[in-house]
Amino acid sequence: MRILVTGVTGFAGGHLAEALLGRGHEVVGLCRRPEWPAAWAHLAGRVALHGGDLCDGARTEAVLRELRPEAVCHLAGYAHVGRSFREPEAAWAGNLTATLALYEAVRRGVGSPRILFVGSGLIYGEPDRPDAALTENCPLRPESPYAASKAAADLASYQYGRGFGLCIIRARPFNHIGPRQSPEFAVAHFAGQLAAVERGERPPVLETGNLSPRRDLTDVRDVAEAYALLLEKGRPGEAYNVGTGQAWSMREVLDRLLRLTGLRVEVRQAGGLVRATETAAIRADATRLRQETGWSPRYSLDQTLADTLDYWRHAP
Numbered sequence: 001m002r003i004l005v006t007g008v009t010g011f012a013g014g015h016l017a018e019a020l021l022g023r024g025h026e027v028v029g030l031c032r033r034p035e036w037p038a039a040w041a042h043l044a045g046r047v048a049l050h051g052g053d054l055c056d057g058a059r060t061e062a063v064l065r066e067l068r069p070e071a072v073c074h075l076a077g078y079a080h081v082g083r084s085f086r087e088p089e090a091a092w093a094g095n096l097t098a099t100l101a102l103y104e105a106v107r108r109g110v111g112s113p114r115i116l117f118v119g120s121g122l123i124y125g126e127p128d129r130p131d132a133a134l135t136e137n138c139p140l141r142p143e144s145p146y147a148a149s150k151a152a153a154d155l156a157s158y159q160y161g162r163g164f165g166l167c168i169i170r171a172r173p174f175n176h177i178g179p180r181q182s183p184e185f186a187v188a189h190f191a192g193q194l195a196a197v198e199r200g201e202r203p204p205v206l207e208t209g210n211l212s213p214r215r216d217l218t219d220v221r222d223v224a225e226a227y228a229l230l231l232e233k234g235r236p237g238e239a240y241n242v243g244t245g246q247a248w249s250m251r252e253v254l255d256r257l258l259r260l261t262g263l264r265v266e267v268r269q270a271g272g273l274v275r276a277t278e279t280a281a282i283r284a285d286a287t288r289l290r291q292e293t294g295w296s297p298r299y300s301l302d303q304t305l306a307d308t309l310d311y312w313r314h315a316p
Contacts, residue, residue: 002026003231004069004113006054006102007076008047009033011181012118012173012220012227014040016073017047019224028067030054031076039180039315054098057105064110071114071231074102077153080184081122081146082209088145095149096156103160103168114167115157116231121174121216121243123151126279131214131247133285136172136239143279154239161237169234171227174243174284178220178304179311187217187308190254194261195312204263207270211254214247216283219299229293243284244297256305 003020007013008029017040020027027047034049050067052059054076078084078094099117106113124134125141140155142148154170161168181188186209196202226242234240258265289295299307 001070002028002067003071003073004028004030004064004067005073005075006030007074008049009036009040010075010079012176012223013075014043014180015178015220015224016075016227017043019221019228021046023228028069030060030063055093055101057101060102061105061108061110064105068111069113070111071116072102072106073116073118073227073231074099075118077118078146078149081144084144084146084149091145091149092152095146096152099153100156103156103164103166106166107164112167114169114231114236116169116171116227116234117153117157118171118173118227119154119157119239120147120150121172121241121282121284122147122279123154123172124282127282131281131283133245133283134241135285136241136288158237158239167236169230169236170239171230171234172239172241172284173223173226174216174218174241174282176218176220176223176242177308178299179307181220181308186250187253187257187305188312190257191305191308191312192315194257194263194265195309195315197263197265198261198313204265206254206265206267208250208254208267209269211251211267211269212249213279214249214281214283216243216245216247217253217301217304218242218244218297219304222297222299225298226289226293226295229295230289233293235292238288240289240292241284241286242289243286245283245286247281247283248301253301253305256302257309260302260306260309
């Protein structure tokens, strides 16, 4: 298939491009700046990039008419949970407005591509019972502008399928981590700091946010595989959680990284890294994804952390 990936130059987008290419698909990308960052330079020449802001419906329609993709993976959007409290309008524009513009462009006559909308497991908010695994039927109780905008885009995706006949499958990934992730996210932030300590570039002091929240952490390469399978086997109109079903505290993750390095560091909580509100614990029930696609994670948490640390030791 010819598959258009929005946000292809991002963390999950680059890994998804690799997964789709490995399955023999033709991959094209749509992103604000049509240039590959250093981490994904090896994809230049293999994935053609087209520039454009998804909120610009006319530009998006022009790209769709030119490419005529058989499938669209919609990963582009606003990705920063903590920052969304300071800039909620950007979160709503990046996640809801852009999604609506994409669907309207598809409706204006560019064929009937299968569309994978990538949302977020954070749309569920706090579970009714501590440590309860969240299913796709749980109520949506988002606790940040980021999560609320993702929840609205998820509901819009359902409505555009029901009301306008678009072939949309919804993925609800929980936290994913791994090589090439931005240090704006916790695990990459830890790994980048530890690699810098190893090189003698910073003192043995680690700055963190709140280490008590427990999160369902999936390797981004496993997440990319889930997206590829959902494109092939997912049911239009349906939502699918993507996660391991196991939750880890950020303290546990940091301790495992420290064991991998053998370093002794002072851990300091930085006020600027603590969010206004924080869901205490969240983990996915991905039974539907497993049963309907055969997906299962291949990477253990320790392998993912080791690969992430190795990436930061040799980051371009």
